Amino acid sequence: MQDLLKSYKETRRGLNAAYDVRREEAAKGNEAAMTERQLISEMRGEVEWVIEWLETGRRPGNKRGIERRAAYQREKLMDPLRMQAFAERGKAGSPVNLSEWQLEQIEDALCCLTERERDCYVMVHGQCFSLEQSADLLNLTKSSVQTYVNRAQVKISERVTSSLFLA
Structure with missing residues (x-):
């Protein structure tokens, strides 16, 4: 080379x-x-x-780095399995059950979101609804849901980097 x-x-x-x-x-x-x-x-x-x-x-x-090319290549702020377990709050013997500490960490990361941002974020990342399905359920447009999810990701990212509790 x-x-x-x-x-x-x-x-x-x-x-x-x-x-x-x-x-x-x-x-x-x-x-x-x-x-x-x-x-x-x-x-x-x-x-x-x-x-x-x-x-x-x-x-x-x-112009873009690899982290901004496609949704499946982007950096995940939270483990998707943990986020799904958080949304479901299941107590069965699942390997993705969260400890109290993990639940508190996720709650702390989500505490900085507005109610609408939290709803959109949990639906898309926790319950695995598509943007369109989430928009239908929340009576919003698909672009509004995307905007709320993007805002939530920015806020969570800032929260994760600045919080000692999440380190």
């Missing part, structure tokens, strides 16, 4: 030198040099793109 990166960097140096030569010739009014300069400029752009990809390990030009 390093050899490949090294060869692309050498190619970039050669293209830069050729571009400079063509620039001087184009300044003198040489039409062929102008065309070649444009072609070399495109080649330089492609080589720069490959070099960036090889150095960073991800596609150049992506």
Whole structure:
């Protein structure tokens, strides 16, 4: 991999030198040099793109990190099984039953939410309702439920990072 990166960097140096030569010739009014300069400029752009990809390990030009690409790849603020157990409050011999301490931690994380945010968050993450199902049950629009869930996630994230109780 390093050899490949090294060869692309050498190619970039050669293209830069050729571009400079063509620039001087184009300044003198040489039409062929102008065309070649444009072609070399495109080649330089492609080589720069490959070099960036090889150095960073991800596609150049992506503005978002991997954590913001898709719902299934996002960081989970709470363990989904714990959140579901919290919503169900089951006392049967399930392996996901929560201890009193775990219940208190979740309650502490959710205490900063408004009633509507809490309802939406628990329905979507605890009871595994879709946004559309939650919207129907709460007489809201799907986008409103999404907004409430997003606000709740921001508040929970802030609460988790600032609370000594949740550490």
